[in-house]
Every structure is written in C-alpha cells, then in structure tokens.
Amino acid sequence: MIPLLEIQGLSKYFDGLKAVSDFHLALPKDELAGLIGPNGAGKTTVFNLITGLYEPGAGTIRFDGQDILRLKAHQITKLGIARTFQNIRLFNELTVLDNVRAAYHGHLEYGLVPAILRTPGFQKKEKELTQKAQELLKIFNLSARQNEVAKGLPYGEQRRLEITRALATNPKLLLLDEPAAGMNPAEVRQLMELISWVRSEFDLTILLIEHQMQVVMGCCERVVVMDFGEIIAQGTPKEIQTDPRVIEAYLGKEI
Amino acid sequence: MIALGYTMVYGIVRLINFAHGDVFMVGAFLAYYAISYFQLSLPVAMIVSMAGCTLLGVTIERVAYRPLRRAPRIAALITAIGVSLFLEYFCSLKFVFGPDYLSFPRPFEVTTWEWAGINFSNIQVIIFAVAIFLLVLLQYIVHHTKMGKAMRAVSFDHDTARLMGINVDSVISFTFGLGSALAAAGGCLYGIAYPQINPFMGIMPGLKAFVAAVLGGIGIIPGALVGALIMGIAEVLTSAFISSTLRDGVAFGILILVLMVKPSGILGRKSGEKV
Amino acid sequence: MKNTPWFIYLLILLFPYAAIYGLIQGGIINPYWEHIIQYAIIVFISSLGLNIIYGYAGQFSLGHAAFFGIGAYTSAVIMKALETENYIIFVLVLFLGAAVAGLVAFLIGLPILRLRSDYLGIATLGFGIIVKVALDNFDRLIPMMGGSRGMSGIPKLTNFTVTYVFGALAILFLRNFVFSSHGRACVSIREDEIASQAMGVNTIRYKTVAFVMGCFYAGLAGGLYAHLYVFLHPSNFDFLKSFDPLLIVVLGGLGSISGTLLAALGWTFFLEGLRVILPSQILDWRMVIYPVLLIAVMLLRPQGLFGGREFGFLKPKEKDAAAR
Numbered sequence: 001m002i003p004l005l006e007i008q009g010l011s012k013y014f015d016g017l018k019a020v021s022d023f024h025l026a027l028p029k030d031e032l033a034g035l036i037g038p039n040g041a042g043k044t045t046v047f048n049l050i051t052g053l054y055e056p057g058a059g060t061i062r063f064d065g066q067d068i069l070r071l072k073a074h075q076i077t078k079l080g081i082a083r084t085f086q087n088i089r090l091f092n093e094l095t096v097l098d099n100v101r102a103a104y105h106g107h108l109e110y111g112l113v114p115a116i117l118r119t120p121g122f123q124k125k126e127k128e129l130t131q132k133a134q135e136l137l138k139i140f141n142l143s144a145r146q147n148e149v150a151k152g153l154p155y156g157e158q159r160r161l162e163i164t165r166a167l168a169t170n171p172k173l174l175l176l177d178e179p180a181a182g183m184n185p186a187e188v189r190q191l192m193e194l195i196s197w198v199r200s201e202f203d204l205t206i207l208l209i210e211h212q213m214q215v216v217m218g219c220c221e222r223v224v225v226m227d228f229g230e231i232i233a234q235g236t237p238k239e240i241q242t243d244p245r246v247i248e249a250y251l252g253k254e255i
Numbered sequence: 256m257i258a259l260g261y262t263m264v265y266g267i268v269r270l271i272n273f274a275h276g277d278v279f280m281v282g283a284f285l286a287y288y289a290i291s292y293f294q295l296s297l298p299v300a301m302i303v304s305m306a307g308c309t310l311l312g313v314t315i316e317r318v319a320y321r322p323l324r325r326a327p328r329i330a331a332l333i334t335a336i337g338v339s340l341f342l343e344y345f346c347s348l349k350f351v352f353g354p355d356y357l358s359f360p361r362p363f364e365v366t367t368w369e370w371a372g373i374n375f376s377n378i379q380v381i382i383f384a385v386a387i388f389l390l391v392l393l394q395y396i397v398h399h400t401k402m403g404k405a406m407r408a409v410s411f412d413h414d415t416a417r418l419m420g421i422n423v424d425s426v427i428s429f430t431f432g433l434g435s436a437l438a439a440a441g442g443c444l445y446g447i448a449y450p451q452i453n454p455f456m457g458i459m460p461g462l463k464a465f466v467a468a469v470l471g472g473i474g475i476i477p478g479a480l481v482g483a484l485i486m487g488i489a490e491v492l493t494s495a496f497i498s499s500t501l502r503d504g505v506a507f508g509i510l511i512l513v514l515m516v517k518p519s520g521i522l523g524r525k526s527g528e529k530v
Numbered sequence: 531m532k533n534t535p536w537f538i539y540l541l542i543l544l545f546p547y548a549a550i551y552g553l554i555q556g557g558i559i560n561p562y563w564e565h566i567i568q569y570a571i572i573v574f575i576s577s578l579g580l581n582i583i584y585g586y587a588g589q590f591s592l593g594h595a596a597f598f599g600i601g602a603y604t605s606a607v608i609m610k611a612l613e614t615e616n617y618i619i620f621v622l623v624l625f626l627g628a629a630v631a632g633l634v635a636f637l638i639g640l641p642i643l644r645l646r647s648d649y650l651g652i653a654t655l656g657f658g659i660i661v662k663v664a665l666d667n668f669d670r671l672i673p674m675m676g677g678s679r680g681m682s683g684i685p686k687l688t689n690f691t692v693t694y695v696f697g698a699l700a701i702l703f704l705r706n707f708v709f710s711s712h713g714r715a716c717v718s719i720r721e722d723e724i725a726s727q728a729m730g731v732n733t734i735r736y737k738t739v740a741f742v743m744g745c746f747y748a749g750l751a752g753g754l755y756a757h758l759y760v761f762l763h764p765s766n767f768d769f770l771k772s773f774d775p776l777l778i779v780v781l782g783g784l785g786s787i788s789g790t791l792l793a794a795l796g797w798t799f800f801l802e803g804l805r806v807i808l809p810s811q812i813l814d815w816r817m818v819i820y821p822v823l824l825i826a827v828m829l830l831r832p833q834g835l836f837g838g839r840e841f842g843f844l845k846p847k848e849k850d851a852a853a854r
Contacts, residue, residue, distance in 0.1 A: 074728075074732045078730050090722070091717070101711070102718040105730055169730050322829055337824035337825035340821035344820075344821065504663035507655075
C-alpha cells in the first residue's frame with residue numbers, strides 16, 4: 001500500500017539558516033496525524049514546502065505516487081492537497097459565498113470566452129458551481145451568512161469558513177495549520193468533532209499542526225514531533241507523551 | 256543626496272515618498288530667494304533652505320502621511336503622489352514661485368582646472384565635498400547618536416520600538432526632517448550646477464533618486480551613494496556614446512532590470528513575507 | 531429573484547444615448563460640449579482598464595498612460611497610412627491599436643508582474659517613462675509619428691455614437707468577466723495572493739490576464755482619443771497623465787464599474803466646469819485642487835465612492851435555492 005503522502009529527506013535553508021532538516025513522513029490514506037513542536041520548530045515551513053508556497057529545498061515529496069516537489073502551489077492544490085493557514089487568510093472583502101466559490105476555480109469547466117458571452121453552457125456550469133458552494137456552506141452552518149463580507153464574521157466562523165473553502169477544492173489530503181488557535185474549550189471540543197466528522201464524510205487524510213494538546217491527543221492517530229527543524233519523535237499519542245526527548249523539548253532538560 | 260533622503264524614509268516608514276523630489280525643488284527655490292532678495296551668502300542660504308525644507312518635510316509627514324500609517328501601502332503611495340502634484344502645481348501659481356524658469360544666482364566665479372586630462376570645475380568640487388561631508392555626518396548620526404539608534408530600531412519594527420520607550424512619532428518626524436534637509440541641500444547644489452530652476456524640476460531628479468536608492472538597496476544608506484554613482488555614470492555614458500535624448504530612458508531601464516534581478520538592491524537585504 | 535430581463539438592459543443602454551444624441555442634433559449641446567462628453571467616455575474606458583488591473587486584480591500600475599499612447603499612435607499611424615474614412619476599417623484599426631497595447635503589456639508583464647505592489651508601481655512608472663522617451667524618438671523609425679514635434683493630420687473619425695458604443699461594450703465585457711469564476715480568481719489575488727494560490731488559482735496567469743485586458747482598454751481609449759483630437763504629442767502620454775485614471779479609480783471605488791463611471795464623468799465635467807466658472811486669473815488653481823482632492827479621498831474615504839459595490843442592474847441575481 002503506497003502511502004498517500006511520502007516525504008523523505010526534506011530540508012530547507014533560508015540564507016544559511018536551517019529551517020527544516022531531514023524531515024520524513026509516510027502518511028497512509030485516511031490517517032489523522034498531528035505535527036507538533038515548540039514555536040519555530042519548522043512545522044509551518046513543512047506545510048509550505050508540501051503545498052509549494054516555498055521554493056523547494058532538498059529531498060522528495062511524493063503525493064499519491066507523484067513527485068510534487070517542483071510543482072507550483074496551484075498545481076499541487078489541483079492534485080488534491082488543500083490547507084488552512086495559521087493566521088487566517090480569507091478573502092476579506094469578498095462575501096462568504098464568494099470565498100467558497102473562488103476555491104472552485106481549480107475545477108473550472110468553462111473558459112474565458114463562454115464566460116464573457118454568457119453562453120448557456122457557462123450559465124449552467126456557474127449555477128452548478130454556486131449550488132455546490134451553497135451546499136457546502138449549509139453543511140458547515142454558514143448559509144445564513146453567505147452574503148456577508150468575510151471580514152465581518154466572528155472569529156470562530158472565520159476559521160470554519162477557511163476549512164469550508166479548503167474543502168471546496170475537492171482535496172484528498174487536508175493540511176490544517178493550528179485550527180484551534182484562539183478558541184475556548186467549548187469551541188475546541190466542537191472543532192475536534194468537526195475534524196473527525198470531516199475526515200469520514202469527505203474521505204480525507206488529515207495532517208494537522210496544533211499547540212493545543214487536547215486536540216492532538218484526542219484526535220490524532222499518530223503524532224510527529226519537531227524541534228529545531230528536525231523530527232525528534234514519532235508514534236502514537238501515548239508513546240510520544242512519555243518520550244523523554246519530547247518532554248525535554250517542551251519543558252527543557254531536567255536538572 | 257535626494258537618494259539618501261529617500262532611502263532613509265523608506266527604511267523607516269516603508270513609504271516611497273514621492274514628494275521628495277519636490278522638497279528638493281522647494282529647497283532650490285528657497286535658496287534662490289535667500290540669495291537674491293536677502294543677499295545672503297551661499298552657505299548661509301543653504302542652511303536657511305535646509306531649515307525651511309525640514310519644516311516642510313515634517314509638516315507633510317504630520318498632515319498627509321501620519322494618519323495613513325496603518326493603512327495599506329498603496330494608500331500612502333497615492334497620497335504621496337498627491338502631495339507631490341500639489342507642491343508642483345501650487346508652486347507654479349503666480350503668487351508663489353511662478354511657472355517660469357528662474358536663473359539661479361551664482362555667487363562666485365567658475366574656475367576650471369585640468370588634471371590627468373579631465374576638466375574639473377570648482378562647482379563639481381564643491382558639490383562633491385558637500386555631499387561627502389553630509390554623508391559622513393549622516394553616518395555619524397545614524398550610527399553614533401541616540402537618535403540614530405532609535406531610527407534604526409524603528410526601521411525594524413515600530414511596535415517593539417514603542418514598547419522600548421522610543422517615541423516613534425518623533426523619530427519618524429526627525430527622519431523626515433533630516434531627509435528633507437538633505438533634499439534641500441541637493442536642491443541648492445543643483446541650482447549652482449544647473450542654473451535654471453522651475454517648479455517642475457524636482458520630478459525627474461526625484462524619480463532618478465528613487466531608482467538610485469533602489470539600485471543600491473533601499474533602506475541602506477551607503478547603498479544610496481553606490482546607486483547614485485552608478486546611475487550618474489550610466490547616464491553620462493549614454494549621453495556621450497548613444498544619444499542624449501535616450502538618457503532618461505536608461506535610468507528607468509536600469510530600474511526595471513534591478514527590480515527583476517535583485518529587488519533588494521546591490522547592498523540590500525531580503526525581507527520576506529511570513530506565510 | 532430573476533436576472534434583470536434583457537430588454538431592461540437595452541433600455542438603460544439606449545435611453546442616455548438617444549437623449550444625448552437628440553440634444554446634439556437639436557443643437558442644444560454645442561460642439562464644444564459634444565467633444566467633452568466624448569472625452570469623458572474615453573477617459574472612462576481608460577480608467578476602467580486601470581480598474582481591472584488595480585481595482586480587481588490588485589496590481590498597482592502607474593504606467594497606464596503609456597498604453598493609452600501606444601494605442602493612440604498605433605491606430606493613428608495605420609489610419610493615416612491607409613488614407614480611408616471607412617468606419618468598418620476604423621473600428622478594426624482601433625482594435626488593432628488596442629491589441630498592440632495588449633501585446634506590449636503581455637511582454638512587459640512577464641518579468642514585472644512578479645513584483646510586489648509598491649515596486650510594481652515604480653516599475654510601471656519607469657516603463658511609462660521609457661515609452662514616452664521612445665515616442666519622442668520614434669520619428670527616426672516612422673517619420674509619420676513626428677516625434678517630439680507631434681503627429682498631426684489624423685482623420686477625425688471618432689464621434690459620439692462610436693464612443694458610446696465602445697463605452698457600453700467595455701462595461702458589458704467587464705461585467706461579464708467580473709461575475710464569473712475568472713473574475714473571482716482576479717479578486718482573490720487582490721485579497722490574498724498566497725491564499726489564492728493555495729486555492730488553486732494560477733496567479734501568474736490571472737495577473738497577466740488582468741494586466742493585458744486593462745492595457746487593451748487603455749489602448750482602445752487611446753485610439754478613440756487620437757481620432758478625436760487629431761493631434762498627438764508624446765507629452766500627452768507622460769507619466770503624470772497616468773495619475774488621472776488612478777485618481778478616478780480610487781475616487782470611484784476600487785473594483786466598482788459604476789464607481790469608475792461616475793468618477794470619470796464627474797472628474798471630466800468638474801475640471802471643465804472649473805474652467806468655465808473660475809475667472810482666468812485663478813484658472814491655475816484647477817491643478818492645485820486636483821491633488822488636494824486625491825489626498826482628501828485617501829485620508830477620508832479610501833474605499834472611494836462606491837467601495838466594491840455596483841448599481842443593482844449590473845449584478846446578476848443569485849438563485850438562492852439551497853439556502854432555505
């Protein structure tokens with residue numbers, strides 16, 4: 001069984017500063033894995049390398065058997081990798097509906113000329129697109145706000161919208177970057193349920209970065225721990241909880 | 256020298272002060288009036304002009320740029336363009352400086368010497384000397400005074416600087432004032448070298464100074480000098496060997512090349528966006 | 531809610547045309563003002579082009595006047611060379627001029643569009659100056675262009691009907707583009723280029739599309755301009771002239787067709803009105819008021835008149851079936 005995502009020897013340097021070094025991961029399909037580590041450990045950098053937002057460093061990244069290291073970000077998204085961002089990056093001035101519709105662009109089925117001439121073909125596809133977007137919004141309980149401007153949404157719903165938007169790209173792999181940031185315990189519980197539900201409903205493989213341990217321990221089947229750009233431990237939540245290297249990374253060496 | 260002012264302001268406020276070239280223009284005019292009407296000697300006139308422009312620069316910053324400090328960069332740029340246009344057209348109104356060319360007085364005789372087959376004039380020597388003097392002075396201020404330290408801190412991060420007890424507003428005002436004084440000095444020197452001055456004279460030098468600042472690395476002070484030298488040489492060579500009418504085009508061709516190849520400039524540092 | 535029925539569109543289009551045309555024929559609008567009205571529409575088309583580039587795609591371009599000039603000179607040279615007054619050929623030549631502007635935009639866009647917004651502004655400004663210098667010297671290659679002496683003898687073929695039709699088409703074209711997935715791709719780039727890429731938008735392609743489209747509009751407007759004023763001089767197209775469409779777009783509201791329309795018309799008539807009202811001594815104040823206005827807008831209402839909104843009849847109505 002080839003893993004859905006296979007990373008080997010991934011390294012990235014910024015002007016001589018090591019950000020990520022020899023990162024490796026074999027993520028099987030349908031797994032829910034977590035990537036944790038102290039701030040600055042290189043987690044988001046790994047995400048950015050996978051999704052093509054950074055110039056590739058060294059190493060290989062294979063998705064569904066295909067080498068994606070040198071592909072551009074939008075091409076990688078079209079292959080089926082979607083993500084959310086640590087600091088929410090919504091299309092602020094656009095409506096909730098348009099935020100989601102914009103994400104359907106990668107699966108576009110009409111060209112420039114039909115759009116401008118408003119051919120029946122265009123109108124039909126546009127209607128389908130809108131309907132799909134609206135259905136997605138309904139699932140995530142955002143329908144009531146569909147015509148509101150995104151920046152006006154409360155924080156929790158903005159995070160939800162970001163996840164909704166990511167799902168509109170029809171991904172096989174979903175990368176969530178600190179989805180629980182800024183949430184209170186009740187919201188975190190809701191998020192955990194949402195993530196599990198999304199995984200089964202949309203047949204997804206999920207890799208998430210989180211600092212809130214209850215999310216990681218509660219949801220993830222496997223956890224990878226990073227520090228200073230390197231992997232220091234990998235295993236089930238229970239295993240890494242008691243791993244001395246992990247404890248040292250978070251709490252410092254015992255005196 | 257205009258480039259120096261540009262680079263300083265950009266380094267601190269990340270603003271391309273379009274109006275900088277026009278401060279240069281005002282500086283030239285102030286010196287003109289100082290010499291013609293008040294019979295002041297050249298060095299004094301220069302100081303008067305620099306003082307006047309400092310005031311002008313600080314005022315512009317207060318009125319037009321400060322309210323927009325949190326706004327997107329483009330808003331500030333557009334406003335800078337507005338200030339620039341305003342200065343140009345306001346000064347061409349008849350009761351201000353008037354739209355025509357005025358002859359800048361030359362309070363001393365021009366003498367030329369020859370050395371190693373090249374002709375020098377005392378004008379060029381004076382310009383060079385003043386420029387070096389101001390550059391050294393500027394370096395001193397930035398690296399060896401408290402205010403200079405504050406300027407460098409603010410150029411890294413406004414909010415952190417504020418937390419450290421630095422009055423960011425005064426620092427920015429000071430920077431603008433300093434930059435404007437430099438521009439004024441440039442204006443006076445320009446007036447001596449090219450005796451015709453008019454309200455629109457600041458546009459081209461202003462833009463070229465910007466190119467020079469970018470070329471050398473925007474926000475890096477010695478870079479402005481490097482950039483300006485390269486631009487000057489390139490322009491003269493183009494005039495001499497290709498055609499003088501293409502001169503302006505060369506300046507901007509260089510700009511586009513630099514922006515494509517190394518946007519941070521020759522001596523500059525990269526600054527990336529955090530994802 | 532249904533889409534606005536097409537005959538309402540037609541009415542909205544035809545009514546102002548018929549009204550103004552009637553007034554012109556009846557002599558109520560004199561030739562001077564007829565000229566101004568056409569000029570206003572030309573300014574509108576050009577500004578709309580900048581709105582595509584800056585308002586919709588978020589790319590700050592300060593070289594717009596250069597493309598206006600490229601379109602103007604290209605179409606003028608061809609029409610003068612062909613020595614014909616045939617309107618069909620005229621329209622084709624206008625498109626040709628615009629296409630050349632678009633092509634140049636494509637070529638310069640390849641390297642430039644990678645730049646960040648304020649650097650892009652300066653690069654386009656620089657390009658604009660290069661074009662002006664080129665226009666000054668082009669008479670060495672094509673003597674007809676006159677270089678810095680200017681080009682004259684262009685046939686006066688632009689009239690109210692032609693201008694109006696192009697204006698209407700410009701609106702229609704853009705409106706259909708904007709309210710489609712391609713338009714959404716552009717605004718997503720404006721809002722957050724990184725997120726846009728992550729959502730599958732080929733940002734390089736769409737920035738280029740927007741830039742080429744916008745410069746095409748400028749080139750078209752330039753062609754109309756050339757055949758209205760029948761005299762061209764490179765100083766008409768220097769970088770200062772790029773600030774006019776910028777002011778209009780900012781004033782009217784980025785990403786709003788209606789805003790650009792109102793601002794373009796308002797700006798033209800305002801400047802003309804000042805010319806009429808102000809006695810000749812303080813005529814120069816016109817150009818002082820203009821930048822003050824720009825600064826005031828940026829300080830007080832940076833989103834412009836219309837923000838991102840449109841007149842209702844321009845927007846397609848959504849069928850909100852699944853929402854209930």
